[in-house]
Amino acid sequence: MNLSGDIWVWVGALLTLSIFSFLYKDNPFYKFAEHLFVGVSAAYWMCMGIWGTLVPNLFAKLHPPLMKTILPAVAGKEPDYWYFIPLILGIMFLMRLSPKGAWISRWALAFIVGTTAGLYLTRSLRSDFIGQIQYSIIPLVTYKDGAFNFVGTISNIIIFLGVFCGLIYFFFSKEHKGAFGVASRVGIYILMITFGAGFGYTVMARISLLVGRMQYLFADWLGVISR
Amino acid sequence: MKLNRKLLWMLCICLLMAFPVNFEANAQEESASDAVDTTGIPPAPPVNVQAMDKPNDNGHGIVITWEPSPDEDRAEDGVIGYSLYRSDEKDGDYTEVRTIAAGMYSIDYEGEVYKYEDQDDREKIGSNPNPDFLEKGKTYYYKIQTTTATGLTSEFSEPVSAAPRGDWFHTGKTSYFIAIIIYFALVLTYIRQAKKGVHLYIRPIGGIEAIDNAIGRATEMGRPILFVLGTGSAADIATIAGYTILARVAKKTAEYQIPVLVPVNEPVVMSVAQETVRAAYAEAGRPDLYDEKNIPYVTAMQFPYVAAVNGIMMREKTATNFYMGLFHAESLLLAETGATTGAIQIAGTDQPAQLPFFIAATDFTLIGEELYAASAYLSKEPLLLGPLKAQDYAKALIIFFVIIGTITLSLGWDFVANIFETSI
Numbered sequence: 175m176n177l178s179g180d181i182w183v184w185v186g187a188l189l190t191l192s193i194f195s196f197l198y199k200d201n202p203f204y205k206f207a208e209h210l211f212v213g214v215s216a217a218y219w220m221c222m223g224i225w226g227t228l229v230p231n232l233f234a235k236l237h238p239p240l241m242k243t244i245l246p247a248v249a250g251k252e253p254d255y256w257y258f259i260p261l262i263l264g265i266m267f268l269m270r271l272s273p274k275g276a277w278i279s280r281w282a283l284a285f286i287v288g289t290t291a292g293l294y295l296t297r298s299l300r301s302d303f304i305g306q307i308q309y310s311i312i313p314l315v316t317y318k319d320g321a322f323n324f325v326g327t328i329s330n331i332i333i334f335l336g337v338f339c340g341l342i343y344f345f346f347s348k349e350h351k352g353a354f355g356v357a358s359r360v361g362i363y364i365l366m367i368t369f370g371a372g373f374g375y376t377v378m379a380r381i382s383l384l385v386g387r388m389q390y391l392f393a394d395w396l397g398v399i400s401r
Numbered sequence: 402m403k404l405n406r407k408l409l410w411m412l413c414i415c416l417l418m419a420f421p422v423n424f425e426a427n428a429q430e431e432s433a434s435d436a437v438d439t440t441g442i443p444p445a446p447p448v449n450v451q452a453m454d455k456p457n458d459n460g461h462g463i464v465i466t467w468e469p470s471p472d473e474d475r476a477e478d479g480v481i482g483y484s485l486y487r488s489d490e491k492d493g494d495y496t497e498v499r500t501i502a503a504g505m506y507s508i509d510y511e512g513e514v515y516k517y518e519d520q521d522d523r524e525k526i527g528s529n530p531n532p533d534f535l536e537k538g539k540t541y542y543y544k545i546q547t548t549t550a551t552g553l554t555s556e557f558s559e560p561v562s563a564a565p566r567g568d569w570f571h572t573g574k575t576s577y578f579i580a581i582i583i584y585f586a587l588v589l590t591y592i593r594q595a596k597k598g599v600h601l602y603i604r605p606i607g608g609i610e611a612i613d614n615a616i617g618r619a620t621e622m623g624r625p626i627l628f629v630l631g632t633g634s635a636a637d638i639a640t641i642a643g644y645t646i647l648a649r650v651a652k653k654t655a656e657y658q659i660p661v662l663v664p665v666n667e668p669v670v671m672s673v674a675q676e677t678v679r680a681a682y683a684e685a686g687r688p689d690l691y692d693e694k695n696i697p698y699v700t701a702m703q704f705p706y707v708a709a710v711n712g713i714m715m716r717e718k719t720a721t722n723f724y725m726g727l728f729h730a731e732s733l734l735l736a737e738t739g740a741t742t743g744a745i746q747i748a749g750t751d752q753p754a755q756l757p758f759f760i761a762a763t764d765f766t767l768i769g770e771e772l773y774a775a776s777a778y779l780s781k782e783p784l785l786l787g788p789l790k791a792q793d794y795a796k797a798l799i800i801f802f803v804i805i806g807t808i809t810l811s812l813g814w815d816f817v818a819n820i821f822e823t824s825i
Contacts (some may be wrong), residue, residue: 193708200715208708215702262488262539283635283672290636298638299577303584307799308821311806314437341800345588346603346774351475366760373757 176397183354185397232264310337319326336364420474436692443548444480446555447515452543452563455518459568460537462520470547470555471656473503478549485517488542495544502773503547519543540564573760576821587794592787601786607766608747609775612723614753615745616650619720621659626650626685628663629710629735631750632703633727638773644677645785646749651681652724655690663696663717664713666706671698707731711738724748724763725772728755736762750777 178184192207234241234248235257242249263282270279312333316326342354343361350358394397446695447467455462465485471479480503501517504510535541542562547555570713593602605706619626628647633640654661663678665671666756675696682691699709711734714722722739724732724746732755739746748759750769759766767775770792777785806817806822 178410178819186760194811198707208705208712211705212709214699216698216700216704218699238804254785271588279672280676282820283676286669287636287673290634291638291641295581296574296577299580299584302584303799304576304821305578307806308818311810311818311821314807314811317631325485334803337803338800341796344770345793345796346606346770346778347601347753347790348600349604360497369755369757369760372754373761380730395641 175266178397183395190391232261236261306337308325310334335360340364408445426553426678437576439476440657441553443476443553444549444555445470446547446558448481450543450545450558450561452541452561452680453565454566454648455520457567457568457571457573458520460565461535462518462564463535463543463565464516464518465543465545465561465799466514466516467545467558468504469515472547472555476555476623478551478736479503480547481550482548483515484546484548484554484793485519486544488560489521491540491542491562493542495542495557500548528793531669533650535565538564557626583603583798584795585793587791590787590790591790592783595783595786595790601790602650603774603778603786603789604753605757606767606771606774606778608767608771609778611652611745611747611765612646612779613653615721615723615747616653617655617744619654620659622720623659624720625660625662625717626654626723627710627714627717627739627744628661628725630663630665630670630674631648631726631728632666632706632731633670634667635673637727639725639727639749640670642749642772644673644778645724646675646725646772646779647674648681649779651678653786654689655682655685658690660692662719663715664699664706665696666699666701675795679703682751688801702730703731707734710735715739718742719744722746722763723761724750725775726750728759730755733758733762739763 178187189207192203193211196203196204198348204373217345229241230245234245235253237253238248238251266278266283268279269275282320291321303377312330314327314330314334316323316330318326339357339361341361342357343365345354348354389399389401393401415629444689447470450465452463455464465736467483470546482500482503484604485498488495497518499517501515510516511556519541540562541746542560544557546557569814592599616626628650630643630647631637647661651661658750661678663674665674666802675693677692678686678696681690682688699706709749714740719739719742722735724735724742725748728735728747729752732750732752734747736746736759745764746763747767749772750756750762751769752778753769753770756766760768772794774789777789802817802821806821807813809817
């Protein structure tokens with residue numbers, strides 16, 4: 175056993191144990207770690223918002239000379255007055271802090287939600303509609319090096335049936351009865367098999383995170399194992 | 402007789418196989434005898450150099466094409482590269498843009514022709530101007546020089562010019578355009594039908610049916626309801642679907658006078674959630690019960706947010722937990738904690754990677770599009786029912802094209818598959 179002499183390793187280890195203590199039940203150690211975690215992260219994101227977004231993307235665009243000491247790259251740049259639009263929207267958004275002017279913030283909200291949803295439209299169309307068709311059109315019979323490829327053929331037939339039955343399951347305006355119901359049931363079975371595989375795959379990834387924490391505790395902190 | 406015919410065929414095949422070999426051998430011998438020592442002789446410049454506006458772009462790209470120099474494959478000291486030069490005046494100073502490797506394995510070689518896109522080629526950016534560099538509408542001149550392995554260079558090719566211009570229509574996305582028109586036509590048609598009062602059937606969805614029961618349970622137990630909108634942005638489609646379900650849940654909680662807690666991890670999501678709940682309480686006739694503190698901003702970081710929501714579950718002893726929106730790695734952490742508290746849990750997300758966790762750890766899960774359907778199912782509003790019906794027709798179209806495309810591709814025809822080949 176070779177205990178770490180680094181104070182920050184001790185802080186990290188004790189906070190890790192505090193979070194792990196939630197596995198037993200909610201307790202003051204967990205509450206302390208939780209509040210510290212939330213408070214530090216909220217403050218961190220606020221600083222990131224100011225220095226990563228507001229300063230370079232708004233103030234430096236509207237008044238470059240004002241920001242040249244912080245961002246030397248903007249020295250000599252002309253102001254870009256288009257950025258008054260996001261400034262105004264931002265001020266409108268902050269109006270929700272005023273009881274009388276709260277309604278003004280809804281315009282900014284509507285603008286953000288509406289434009290972003292509109293921009294997502296073509297992206298969704300590409301991935302969910304055109305892309306779905308594009309990648310689902312595959313030959314049912316495949317050949318490899320001029321010879322019939324049994325595994326490839328079975329794989330493609332499963333993909334074809336999976337897409338067909340999966341889509342049938344997601345029909346909402348028709349009752350799932352008869353042949354339609356059978357295809358829908360096959361569709362949900364295929365989905366569940368996929369989810370099962372996905373579950374196992376992701377759990378493995380999570381286990382690696384746990385291993386990382388254990389290494390921190392037993393190697394970096396306690397020194398009972400080597401990395 | 403049959404044997405003789407077979408022998409004749411074999412003889413023919415042998416002759417056919419033998420002739421090309423002899424022909425190639427002869428050709429090699431001829432070229433070897435004609436080979437000229439070109440060492441020290443500068444190569445010829447490339448042929449047929451052309452410059453044109455890059456199609457389907459925002460007006461900052463020029464495409465330059467040329468055919469290989471006649472000396473590219475000469476026996477001695479062949480061409481190894483083409484240096485491209487640019488100027489904004491025909492007889493002005495030209496600066497080198499790039500040297501493009503010669504030969505059929507060059508990434509810029511596209512079957513007999515070299516093609517280079519001069520776009521956003523970084524004329525500064527770290528400290529100052531670039532804004533896509535090539536100026537829209539301005540004429541640029543290009544000329545090319547070939548270089549050999551020993552460093553010999555050719556004369557410059559004749560200058561060619563082009564001016565970049567922006568395009569309003571991306572021809573590579575025509576299939577999107579047609580799909581959007583068809584989809585919107587379907588949406589408008591069915592919204593109109595729904596408004597006229599035509600009954601649009603929606604099949605029962607397990608998770609949605611359970612929502613009212615779950616709210617009723619919380620009321621009986623006198624405990625609050627937790628509604629988590631996930632960790633997406635305010636405009637993610639799943640988050641928007643989450644707002645609609647939140648509106649329904651909030652209206653019911655206002656009627657039953659139990660609090661709904663909505664901790665959020667994004668300021669804009671918080672604002673929209675507050676507006677949604679406020680409107681739902683007003684609609685239920687209980688604006689006095691609305692408490693903004695029940696919809697707090699926690700933090701934008703994923704795992705601190707999870708720690709806080711888990712703490713809320715344990716301390717407030719929520720009877721029902723809803724997880725509706727865009728979720729990432731936090732899905733299992735939330736759902737598992739909720740399960741240990743004994744709460745009824747209903748989840749819905751369109752993230753395939755997180756659905757397995759919700760299916761495993763919650764009582765009801767809305768899978769993918771069921772989340773979007775939930776809002777129409779709950780509200781029965783024509784504006785939501787119409788798109789749902791239109792989506793079903795869009796799915797029918799997908800099935801149709803997949804079946805036709807698969808059959809034709811299996812038979813060796815790729816014309817249906819090519820319709821959906823798109824460029825970005």
